[in-house]
Amino acid sequence: MLDLHEMLQTGIHFGHKTSRWCPKMRPYIWGSKNKIHLIDIAKTAALLEKIGNITKEVTSKGGVFLFVGTKKAAQPIIQRVATNVKMPFVINRWVGGTLSNFDQVKKAITRLLHLRDVVTKSAGYYKKKEIVMLQKEIERLEKNVGGIIDLSFPPAALIVVDVKKERAAVKEASALGIPVIAMVDTNTDPEGVSHIIPSNDDSPKAIEFVLNYIEGRIKEGQKLHAENKALEAKQPTVAKETFKEDVRGDRFAPRREAPARRFHSPRPPHKKSEE
Template sequence: MATRPQLSLLPRQLQMTMLTGRARLQRLMPPQSRSGLQAEATGSSGSTEASEQQSRDSVAHSTLQMLSVRGLLAAGAHLGHAASEQHVRMTGHVFGTRGGISIINLDHTLAALRRAAGVARGVAAGGGTVLFVATRPALHRLAVDAALACPAPRGAFVTKWIGGSLTNRARVLRRSLAIPHSPHIVVSAPDSAARDSPPRSRDPGQAPPASTAVRDALPALIVILDLKNNLHAVREAHALAIPVIAICDSDCDPALVQYPIPANDDSISSVGLIASLIAAAVREASVF
């Protein structure tokens, strides 16, 4: 497989073209963020309103920082796989090639992020559970961190997908390890022999368990950070009419999910940026 080029190796014309999306950032941002969340109350509103306004400004600023072409470019979100591995349905999302590597169009990435963030915000506003899925070991921490950053109910699944985790969850997730500081994230035992064992608690000092999943209710939205490793999860989600947001690298089929985000799914910084953005959108729904 060809090695992905560093940003410095990209021609300046390509870099500048990809950065044109920054001028459209204000248009792409949600109305709350574009307006800077200016307070409508007068100075006599009191310290409580001031504190709430400060919290809102902080959330909006965080989202603004993440939702930018420059940030995506710095994170390496534009670097796809070898051009020879490019999926035919990703052609429209690829800007071109450089050194045999597909270069993802970050304007498309930014638009897809805006759409996905809006979906996540709507689900959270309705009290739905957002489930983050990342079964590649390097991405485990990102999925768990994104889930913990969201208000409850939330969840993450970070091992090989167990068949029936959604469609037969009453049995598959019967044995679970509750995380004390976050009762809405539970750990499922992947081995079939352990499924009939009674639940047990986990010592807070122990290392994070191998897998986590939502136990008590179906998620209203699934966010997949490594699509090609979780096709079974996609099929189960489709069977239950659960919408899916997924990062789609240049070798993925974006038609598999309702809300594909064209971006590099191998870079920790790229995946982390996108996961953080979606988590921020979920938090916004609880703030406003």
């Protein structure tokens, strides 16, 4: 169970001004104070626990999540959490077509891996100016696709911080039928989000609390997945026996062996008697 008092300390229940709210978020708003909407923290806790169970179940079957959050408050937190659970992430810029045109994005990933090898292994064959140009290209590619090098397409779901800022990513995922788990504030339209976490998406403490909880549930699922794979590896493989039907129709009767052929030496040619 989540500690509601701890959640209140993170400021997860603070929304935006009442004049900038989205009516679709009405079910998750508890009230307002000083013209600021307050989110119903009990509903946030219930939905977060439900999402935690989903992430645990998906990762126990080997599923992979894609973390998305390009706002400054979320960048270091997402990078740390995604790195800890060994999952792909996007923290600098969402490249258009990352999901809908993944084949082209994969070419950029291949280019990045190639340039890494060139700089590390073949640096002596290039001039200083050429190496500087290669390093600049590597830095640009690292910002765009560095976090999704190990992305196995399609991901099981997207985990998004601030749907309003990451609208392009949500649209692509919705068009492809990929579920979206997202932190949604009171001023955001939750359309396209499969699993809503009503919360303050501007506070670093609130973002860290939500992602730390999801990280813990993902690790539980990964542990179960590793245990299941270990059990499967220990199980002995039983050789399948094949039976051939006998001429009489008895399936399990031993097969009759054909008698060995007898080969006779050829007779010498007949010689005519000389008269």
